Amino acid sequence: MRLTASLAAGAALLLTVGEPAAAQVRSALTLGTGLEPATATSSAGAWAFRPALRLGGELAGGTVDGHLAGLLDGGWTGEVRATGHVRFDLGRPFFLTTSVAGEVGRLADAMSVTRVGTAARLDAEVGSWGGWLRVSTEQANGIDHATPVVGLGAGSSVNLGTLRLSVSSSANRYLDRAFTSTPVGDSVVVLMRESRPRTYLQGELAADWAHRLLRVQVAVGARFAQTEGADNTWARATAEVPLDRRLSVVGAFGKHPGVPEQGLDGRHFARAGLRVRLLGGGDAAAGARVVVPDGTLVTEPAGSAHLIRVVARDAGVVEITGDLTDWSPLLLDRSEDGLWETTLPLQPGFYRVAIRIDGGAWTAPAGLPSVPDEFGGRVGALVVN
């Protein structure tokens, strides 16, 4: 492996359709340097210049995104992924999500991989704790591989203030197609191709920590049983430091896990760069008469659930609590351009909520009626019709 330098440029298109229908266009440019694998099946590095174009779109209940990169030697890599999902409220605290997904990729060695499948996931969410079970079935085509894959997974996560810890595990079963040799006499060897069912177990521990402007994610994972080679462990660390609303410093390093059912080895990587958001996001719409301040909460339907967004442009951590979380703090996920969000299965009703930014005091979010909490404070009144 050698140290490499790369330059990547990207643009993103995000279409959001809500109630009423609306569309947003977002784009981003990323310039960076890092260690990139020279081939699809090894970790060997090479200097690379990779102008890249990324396109993505999102509808309620589905996403699609793609990536196209040109290499210095004239080759190119690319991938397109699409998912669709439907989430069902089974009554608190259980939710069922069914999904279909497809992926087509072209690797550095001009080899292609495809993957398509469906999955069902049962979630239980109680306050700051969440747990899930997942079953999936896929068809994975890789390097000299084409196999069905059946997976069973489970995981759990807990929010501890600014720290989110999660653990996940899965068992996957697939057919490993390999050539075996049978000697005949002294010099003749007959090669036979056979399919052998294999199963591997893997688990991953992850921590997501945010403080002020810094957000860091670290993860370690391991795989057990019936896989060959030394690629049965992996780890990665990523960080993002927003410099302002448009500009972030991003960095990541570690090792991706291999994909045995597609014949892909684990690969080391390291990247650092600047991300510039060019369009979309936090700018107030032209002609708008209302200035949207930090701490404003808005909701919109998202399938059978509701997407809750809080505007907090320079925040490092944003939490929400209230009737919708049984008054347990819930850490919101950082989204694009100063938005923090989560999706909750809300029935029509009247919910009292409060938000906390960067560990400060709990306050009634702007944009909602502020009503007395009957304990000497105020909360926001969220009405879902």
Place this chain on the structure above:
Amino acid sequence: MTSVRAAQIALLLLVIAAGTLAAQDARLPDRLGAQVAARIQVIVDSARAAGLPTEPLVQKALEGASKNVAPDRIVETVRSLRARLAAARDALGRDTPGADLTAAATALYAGTTTETLRRMQAARPGRPLALPFAVLADLVQQGVAVDTAAALMHDLTSAGVSDADLAQLLLLVQQDVRAGAPPVAAATTRAQGVLARVGRGEWSPP
């Protein structure tokens, strides 16, 4: 024979106990302790028997626990909320949705009256009232006199102002107040603007 009767009684007690346990909300003892939870549960059970929504009562208790409020005050606050839910239901009718009742109870706590709630309901028949009630509570909370806020909301609901317009109105009022405007001036001015937009520009402040 005696043993059969004893077994029947034991079975009956078991069924009753199971029914009682099933009706208890497991969230309460987890967050409040068994003793306080039992006191809250009595209030919740009485609300259920009266046909009132119980989830707001449970949430109020959980909220108190999350804010480290003294147990006696939590119990008293839940009891007070149950009484206001009943008053709101009596004023608005048995078929009133739970969200409207909860918002109405909040407006009552803020200082409005059941007569105001009835007038707003009459001005907006068959439509959700939770947001108008919540905006009313907000205006009162910001310092607008109860009578003024009630008159404003009555005129807005009478004019058929939508929830989206009410939400916009609220944003504008909050924006004006942040900029230093007196709440009553912000509320009346912005309400006039909304009424003018929906064709009721003749509105005048009370």
